[in-house]
Amino acid sequence: MDESRHLQSDSSEAQLDMIIPSCEDGVFQKRGQKTRILTPEEEEKLASDQIxxxxxxxxxxxxxxxxNWDLFYKRNSTNFFKDRHWTTREFEELKACRKFADQKLTILEAGCGVGNCLFPLLEDDDNIFAYACDFSPRAVEYVKQNPLYDAQRCKVFQCDLTRDDLLENVPPESVDVVMLIFVLSAxxxxxxxxxxxNxxxxxKPGKCVLFRDYGLYDHAMLRFKPANKLGENFYVRQxxxxxxxxxxxxxxxxFLSVGYEQVVNEYVLxxxxxxxxxxxVPRVxxxxxxxxPQREM
Structure with missing residues (x-):
């Protein structure tokens, strides 16, 4: 996963982050499990970090x-995250929610960054139209400057999802799939x-939000040093x-408090x-x- 690189960024940890994705001997994944069991040392570390x-x-x-996110993209440009070619493997809805072969699939990527998920999807499927937005104006500009950007196939815009109304850029009930991938945690x-x-x-009624993000006791959580805790399970990076x-x-x-229905909700270890x-390195x-919900007839 490219997200293993965005952990805390002092020199020793940055070196470790570069080692993990570039020369791993193996990646072992389990789904549908409970979150991982901590070692006694990890339990002690979390218990002592209460300030x-x-x-x-x-x-x-x-x-x-x-x-802060704009500065992150200024420092890292488009070189930080790897392209996410795994989304269609993990989420069949990006391929299978059409009634016939050439039907357009309309998606929204909420928190698109510099397009690491957006552009692989557009390359793989000519029948996708994508709305995409990001909190960072700089990230949005990087997307628009990408040679693969095609205004006929996607509409990219800056948006604070907690405050700016998506209806200003996206028609009501027009989207088949919303991707919320490593966004809500920020x-x-x-x-x-x-x-x-929002x-x-x-x-559209009957359509879904695809979610993937950091789980409790992920390696990134356990690497935070003291005095970086903001609240329960909530931390600030350097x-x-x-x-x-x-x-x-x-x-x-x-999700249920807002009116959604649960389809799948599971840990990936x-x-x-x-x-x-x-x-x-244990990732969660x-x-x-x-x-x-489907609209009642």
Whole structure:
């Protein structure tokens, strides 16, 4: 997973992040499991890390969230994340929710970054039309500058999903699939429901949101140093970007409270093993599908 690279960024951890995806000996994945069991050392670490970042700094981080993501893309350009060619393998809805072969599939990628998911999808399927948005104006510009960008096949726009109405750019109930991939974790937990309500308006009845994000006790969560905790399962990285780590129950309650129906909601446990470096990196993701109810006849 490319997301293994966006962990805390001091020099030793940055070196580890570069080792993991580039020379792994194997990746082992299990689905439908409970979240991983901590070692005694990991339990002790989490139990001792109870001091929260001050309210003043938390308010500053919230106020400067867009600036911090814009600076992230300024530093890393389009070179940080790998292209996500795995989405059609993990989510059959990106291929199979059409009634006939040449029917257009309309998707929204909420939080598109620089297009690492968007462009592989457009390359693989000529019958996809994509709306895509991101919090960072700089990321949106990178998408528009990409040689693969085609305004006839996609519409990309800047959007704060907690505040800006998607209906300004996307017709109501016009989208077959919404992709919410490693996005919701970057948003304050108290504002996550605003994102889901916003998406609900543009999603067709009976169609679904495809979700994948950090799960509880993921390796990234356990690497945070003291004094980076914002709240329960919520942390800030050194660059000011934030990350929340989801449980099944929290995510289900969040979606159901907005009116969605649960289709699938499960942990994905991965172990990336690098024998040469003596590393075994436990990753925990939550992979889910939530559906907008069919309209009653």
């Amino acid at each position: 929260l970042v001050s309210d003043f700094k938390q308010q500053k981080l919230e106020k400067e969230a867009q600036k 948003i304050h937990p108290e504002k996550m429901h605003l994102v889901l309500r 998406i609900y308006k543009i999603l 660059d000011g970007t934030r990350s929340f780590f989801f449980t099944e129950d929290f995510l289900a309650e969040l 991965r172990e990336t093993v690098n024998k040469k470096e003596g590393l075994c 993701f939550l992979q889910s599908k939530f559906q907008k």
